[in-house]
Amino acid sequence: MNRRHLLAALPLLAGGCSILPDRPNVPVRRYALAPMRPESQGARPRAPVLQVRRVxxxxxxxxxxxxxxxxxxSYEILVYEEWLAPPADLADAALRAWxxxxxxxxxxxxxGSRAEAELVLEMQLxxxxAVPAAGQARAGLAGVLLREERLASRVVETLEVTAEAPLAPGAAAPAMAQAMALxxxxxxxxxETVLAPLAR
Structure with a gap:
């Protein structure tokens, strides 16, 4: 390109001419995954200590x-609709609080706690x-309950639980997140019902 052509192109460059398409500025919405218990019970002083390993x-x-x-x-991940953190991390906090x-x-x-725990819970999410076509949201966990003994851990019970919550077929993302939390x-x-007789 000679000097004359370069000078002619300068106004276009200065004007911010771009061949890239404009991208819409879509805000990301983030949701908590913190189900609420209907009621809370106080800790039992003589009950076992439970360690919950990371979900x-x-x-x-x-x-x-x-x-x-x-x-x-097929599965679809809603890219502009997110949990506050990876769902396993949120499920971990919810499980311990529950x-x-x-x-x-x-x-x-x-x-990682230094407390001595008689029982250890290992779970996977x-x-x-969300399954709008079926009118429901689904959640499930599976894992094992271990009893810590002097030189080894013994499997007390294999655990698997699933549950469904209602969801309107045309529900938007906020309703999906709420139904999944439920x-x-x-x-x-x-x-909790499965663990109750095992915690004695």
Whole structure:
């Protein structure tokens, strides 16, 4: 390009001419995953201490975007509709808070605590999705309850719980998040029922 052509192009460059299309500025909405217990019980002083190891997620549930199951069986991650943190991290906090308020244990401590725990809970988040075509949201957890003994850990029970909450077929993202949180709360209530006779 000679000097004359370069000078002719300068006004275009100065004017901010761009061949890239404009992208819409879509705000990201973020949601809590913190189901509320209907009631809270005080800790039992003579009950066992429970350690809850960090909740993991099965493949496909690591994304922070809300997960929707479409009528054709395909999954969709809603990129502008997100949980406040990875769902397994939020489920971990919800699980510990739920069991602490259950009254089944003298204390519920996280992984890494220096407290001596007689029982250890290892769980995975196995299901967390909205299924508008079926009119429901689903949540599920699976894992094991261990009893800590002097030289080893013994499996007390294998655990698996799932639950569904109602969801309108045409529900928007906020309603999906609310329904998934409710489904998780129902799954935690079922887990509490299973743990009750094992915590004695």
């Amino acid at each position: 993991r997620a099965i493949p496909g549930l690591q994304d922070v975007g809300l997960r929707r199951l479409n009528p054709d069986g 069991l602490q308020a259950s009254g089944l244990f003298s204390a519920v401590v996280p992984q 196995t299901l967390l999705e 489904a998780l709360g129902l799954a935690l209530a079922r887990l």
